[in-house]
Amino acid sequence: MxxxxxxxxxxxxxxxxxxxxxxxxxxxxxPVASLPNVSVATIQVTAQLPGADAQTNASAVATPLERQFGQIPGLTQMTSSSAPSFVQIALQFGPSVSVQQASLQVQAAIAAAQGNLPATLPSPPTFRVINPAQTPVLILGLTSKTLPLTTVDDYAESILFERLSHLPGVGLITIGGQQQPAMRIEVDPAQLSAHGLTLEDMRTALSTSTIDAATGELRGSRQTYGITTNGQLQSKSDFANIVVAYRNGAPIRLSDVGAVAIGPASTQLAGWFNRDPAIILNVIPSAGANVVDTVDRIKAELPQLEAALPHSVHVAVVSDRTTTIRASINDVLFTLILTILLVVGTIFLFLRxxxxxxxxxxxxxxxxxxxxxxxxxxxxxxxxxxxxxxxxxxxxxxxxxxxxxxxxxxxxxxxxxxxxxxxxxxxxxxxxxxxxxxxxxxxxxxLLAMGGLVGRxxxxxxxxxxxAILLSVVVSLTLTPMMCAKLLKQHDTHTAHGRLDLALEKALDRLTALYDRGLAIVLRHQRTTLAVLVGTIALTMTLYVMIPKGFFPTQDTGLVAGITEASPDISTDGLAQRQQRLVDVILHDPAVASVASYIGPGPSSPSPSEGRMFIALKPVDRRGPHGSGPEVIERLDKAVAGISGIRLYLQASQDITIGARVSKSQYQFTLVDVDPAELGQWATRATDAFRQIPELDSVTSDAGAGGPQLMVHIDRDAAARLGISAADIDTSLYDAFGERPAAKVFTALNQYDVILEVAPQFRADPGALDSVYLRSSGGTAVSLSQVATVSNAKAPLVINHQGGFPSTTISFNLKPGASIGTAVDAVNKVRAQLHMPTTVQTSFQGNAAAFQTALAGQGLLILAALVTIYLILGMLYESAIHPLTILSTLPSAGLGALLTLEMVGMPLDVIGIIGILLLIGIVKKNGIMLVDFAIEQERAGASPLDAIRAACLTRFRPILMTTLCAMLGGVPLMLGTGAGAEIRQPLGYAIVGGLAVSQVLTLYTTPVVYLYLDRLRRRFTRSGPISSPIPA
The missing domain is CATH 1.20.1640.10 (Multidrug efflux transporter AcrB transmembrane domain)
Structure with a gap:
């Protein structure tokens, strides 16, 4: 050819x-990205039932939906979290299910469940194709020194949210600390009762007094008239003048029994950019989006959007993940160019x-x-x-x-x-x-057949x-010999050589002579050499079993995500104060650039006693000493440990998101049981036991302690005598304390809820229940205390399901120096010691589950690679013996890689395994070059000993040169310190260490193995024809 x-x-x-x-x-x-796009179809379903507690939402909203979702083919994981007023369900599908298929199936399931959902649900459940556990690629903070946050939020939702959501690549924008404006109707229940009215009368008046509906048109023979009304109320005064009822011929207006205020739709939410109150916009990319292009589009759009905002509203970029992505890619490009230069320089030293x-x-x-x-x-x-x-x-x-x-x-x-x-x-x-x-x-x-997310x-x-390899074959068999024929000159023995040329040649000659002497000694002591090879194999297998196992290197993305957790009975103001104390401490760290934080229930944290925090770090070169991501997290953990009443859980944001569950720590262990009481008992025991494991840190459970609850016991007989039903009581309580949307105000850009509630002073303590009045069948006012009694109780703030069954997830981080492999073994050991009943099913989730899958396939992956190489070499050489000689070069490479990783304190993770697979490919070429030349020499009449010795000496320089080139390809990866270096370093260490050890050992062990196997071949075949390779 x-x-x-x-x-x-x-x-x-x-x-x-x-x-x-x-x-x-x-x-x-x-496109430019941090890592390959391997995301599977993940859909987040949300539903809101204002005023409902977690138990009501779990049974009345989550369960009907889960029953329908569970029938969708291809669904691999379903988790839900039910909190007061809020339900979130995450659905994850297998790789064979497309996003379009998943979306259609979920939409049909929601429609099928609609008849079983509460009639009071303000709007049907909605879904977005997004993973709630995914880290935002861009975080924006909107602040203003003069405008109230409700106004800032209105601009954020009407302008920024709407425009940015439609940009290509944007999957979802979540709003932290949302302060959506609402018309809040604050009723005085005593005044209402004095006028013979109930809260339900007020709700009816609100829903019928403001309306924006079609009213038709007049169509005459000559002209058409549109018809409209002033049915839509807009201002506080409009609502204050609503006539609730007439008593004694006089109107009872809303202002007579309450007040109207414009405030946030939810009083449980608050957000900050650094120390300033803010609206936080988290931009999450869609599946498969070009992250860098997406952020570039957003930044290009921002100046126009800011121009549409009042001058007093400031938009700040809190965190931009593409900064580290670009830096990482530039660093790898530099590594690639440096590698090419080093390799070409090495070739020049040999060829001169x-x-x-x-x-x-x-x-x-x-x-x-x-x-x-x-x-x-x-x-x-x-x-x-x-x-x-x-x-x-x-x-x-x-x-x-x-x-x-x-x-x-x-x-x-x-x-x-x-x-x-x-x-x-x-x-x-x-x-x-x-x-x-x-x-x-x-x-x-x-590797191509490897399954799971890691395989993809x-x-x-x-x-x-x-x-790249196949192209190099084509180039080397076509362009390379053509260039040799045109560029190289015929050898002239009289050409003068420079001093450097002569010095290098002498050095290589001495090295070759040294190798020749060593080879002679080895060939005289073949049994000893073979024993060294056997010992190498044994040591390699021992190290493989003993070395700590990891999953994927923890990236330093420049963004740290945190979840805060306070006491279940904490007030919104109390949580806000403690959250700000955390931010004050964090901002004093020299590595921290800015902080976005918010509290209250939302898509990523449904609990009202929890908050979220995103800590943007400075560029690595500006963080000062001990500025790596893990070191900063460890330092911040210690700094905030003294703040009482709140706990902060930190973890470095990662580009690989496995699973759709949001947890406080990086690794997850889930318990599932049909009996919630039994589940709670064993989850508590397991959490306490896991906290005693030395390798684990930040162990916590998503079950949490129960929050205080008032249990209203209805006296049904007394209520029936007065003509009051249980539904009347529930409705009145909902009207008073549920922040119940009673109507909507429509404008050109947005729509706002009209929220009915009792005035703040009537909902501050348990005594407020006495202010609730109902109407008897005779029309008289009846206080709640006449038909019900109240007792104190505790109830969960969040109820979690997995696969439709109650679940509790225990999450944990790793102590410095611990590996996930060691941690998983320790957790499994403790779990066995607890002797949980068979009704409690346990499993690792997220990264820990992916690690187990990857670990289970590591040995099989290496074995499959060896078998595949053996079969292909057997076909190429038409021999079952020569491939064994070539494969004998591999144990020393594995030994070098494992020793190097152990010496530098790195676990054997997925990147390290890839390095070992690459070593298999690199090192076996030395055996191929030796065996191929020896076979040709034997065919020419040389003895096996003379043939393999000639092969060793003739191929010594090209083997040395190609091995050095391969090592130099790994050196920049090994020594890299820029962005993303933590991903590349294990590969570099494995390759450089493996090649260094194998270069020393295989040049001596391979000829001995060749001779032993040649004698074995001759023993089993009477005539000894030399295996000849298939012609090229």
Whole structure:
């Protein structure tokens, strides 16, 4: 194949130029992201029933919906949280279910459940295709020194929210500390009763006094008239003048029995930007969106939107995740360029010929650039994994060109012309290049078949490397020999060499001679060498079992998310004060740039006694000493520990979101039981037990303590005598204390609730229930105390379900130095010691569950890679023995990788496993180069001993050169300290450590294994034909 391209240099050059142009064009069209998009369809369903407690919402709203959702095919996880006035259900589907399919199914399920939902539900449940556990990519804070927050919120919702929500890539915008304006009708129950009226009379008057409905038109023969009324009330005075009823011929107006105020629709919500009251907008991208482009669109739109706001309203960017994403991508691009320079420099040191160095440099650049075109076709992005794959691929793709050039230069040194040397060298080495590359591609076949979210994420990594390798094969068999034929010169033995050239040549000669002497000793002590290999295998297996296991490196994204938790009976004002005390302490940390915080129930935290906090960190180089994400979190934990009455749970925001449950800590362990009482008992025991595990930190449960509740016991006999029903009592309580929407005010830009309630002084303590009056069948006023008694009780503020059954999730972080593998083992051990009944089902969720899945497949993944390589090498060599010789190079690489990770204190996580798989592909090429040459020597009549020794000495330099190139591909990853370095470092350490150890051991163990297996082959075959590879 190479001969055709060598003889047609112009056509070959045109093909290379065409590939380069296509790759460059593709590069500028690739989206930019932190990690590959592997999200599955996740839908959040929300419903609001103002005034309902958690138990009512769980049974009357969540359960009917869950029954319908549970019948949807492809649903993999369903969780719900029911809190006062609020229900949130998260639905997660399998990878085979598209977002469109999931949306249609959820919409149909909501419609089917509608008949079983409470009639008092103000509006049907709504759903959004979004993961509630996902971190916002952009957080905005709106503040004003002069305008009330209700006005600021109105502008935020009417202008910013509406415009930004429609931008491409925006999936959801949540509002923290929402202060949506409402017309609040504050009734004096004593005055109402004195006029012989009830709260239900007031609600009826409100609902019928303000209306915005169609009124038709007049159509005459000559003219048409539209008809409208002033039925829609707008101002406080309009509402104050509503006639509630007539008594003794005189109107009883609303102002006679109460007052009208404009205030927030919910008094449980509040938000701050740093120390200033604010409205917080959290922008969450849609599934598959280009995050960087999405944020760029928003920022481009902001100046126009700010111009539409009053000058006193200020919009601040609290956090922009794309800042660290861009920095991380730029750092990886720098790493890629540095790797190419290091590799090309290494080749120059070995070849000491500028023209010969140029050729592999072109091969590397063309293979990498061409890969961009395939990435665009596959809808991949420029992210940490794909660029990391290209950085590592540099060491792979250069191998093919180096092997080709080294062989051609050997023939040039023998006196051949460049054309003949290129033709002969390419013909000889073509099979070796194919064998190296095809067996290297085989390493990634199991990775492509890897399931789960982790498998989908690393498919992009694997395919990127595979494409680069395949392109390098094509380039090395076409462009590289053609360039050798045109650029290299015939060897001249009389050419003078410079001092550096001579010094390098002497150094390489000494190194080769040293290796020769060592090889001679090893070949005389083959049993000892084989024992060393066996010991290496045993030590590698032992280390693999003993090394701590991890899941995925914790990213330093520059954003820390926090959940605050206070006593269940805390007031909104008390929670706000404690939240601000936390913010004051946090803002004093030198690494913190700004803080957005808010309290009250919402999409991500339904409990009224909890709050959220997003802490934006300064760029890494401006944080000062001990400024890494984990160090900042540890420091903040200690700083806020002394603040009483509130607890802050912090975790670094991550780009990988697994599961849809929002928890206070990073890892989750869930208990499910049909009996809520039994569940609560065992959840408490498990939480207490987990707090004693040394590896765990910030252990907490989402069950929480019960909040105080007043239980109204209806005396049904007394109520019946007076003609009062239980429904009348519930309705009156709802009217008084439920912040019940009684009507709506419609405007051109927005609509606002009219909320009915008793005045604040009549809802401050349990005695307020005595102010509630009902109307008897005789028309007289009856106080609540005449038909009911009140007792104190406790009730949960939040009720959680998983799969439709009551559940409690215990979440935890890891102590510094602990690994998730060790923590999972400790949790499982404690769980077994608790002897929970079989009715309590337990499981890890989120990242912990993904770790278990990944851990279970690690050994199988490595085994599958080995088997795949063995089968392919067996087919290539038509031998069952030679592949074993090649695979014998691998244990030392695994040993080096595991030792290095252990020495630097890193667990063996998914990135480390990928590094070991890459090592399998890198190291086995040394065995291929030795075995391939030895086979040719045996076919020429040499003995196995002479053949393998000649192979070792002849291939020593190219093996040394290609291994150094591969190591240099890992060095920038290993030593990187920029944004995103925590993802790349485990891969760099694994590759550099593995190659360093394997380079020393395999050059000695491989020839011994070759000789042992050759004797074994001859023992089982009477005639000993030499296995010959399939011609290239």
């Amino acid at each position: 190479s001969g055709l391209f060598i003889r047609r240099p112009l056509a070959t050059l045109m093909l290379a130029i065409g590939l380069t142009i296509i790759g460059i064009v593709a590069y500028f069209q690739l 010929e500028p023209r010969a160095t140029l050729i592999p440099g072109v091969a590397v650049a063309l293979s990498i650039i061409g890969t961009f075109a395939v990435m665009l076709v596959c809808n991949y992005s420029l992210d940490n994994l794909s660029l990391m794959a290209l950085s590592i691929a540099v060491g792979f793709v250069v191998d093919d060109a180096v092997v080709m050039i080294e062989n051609i230069m050997r023939h040039l040194e023998e006196g051949m012309t460049p054309l003949r040397a290129a033709l002969k060298g390419a013909g000889e080495i073509g099979f070796t290049i194919l064998a190296i590359s095809i067996s290297l591609v085989a390493v990634f076949i199991p 994420m690393f498919q992009e990594f694997a395919i990127t490397v595979v494409v």
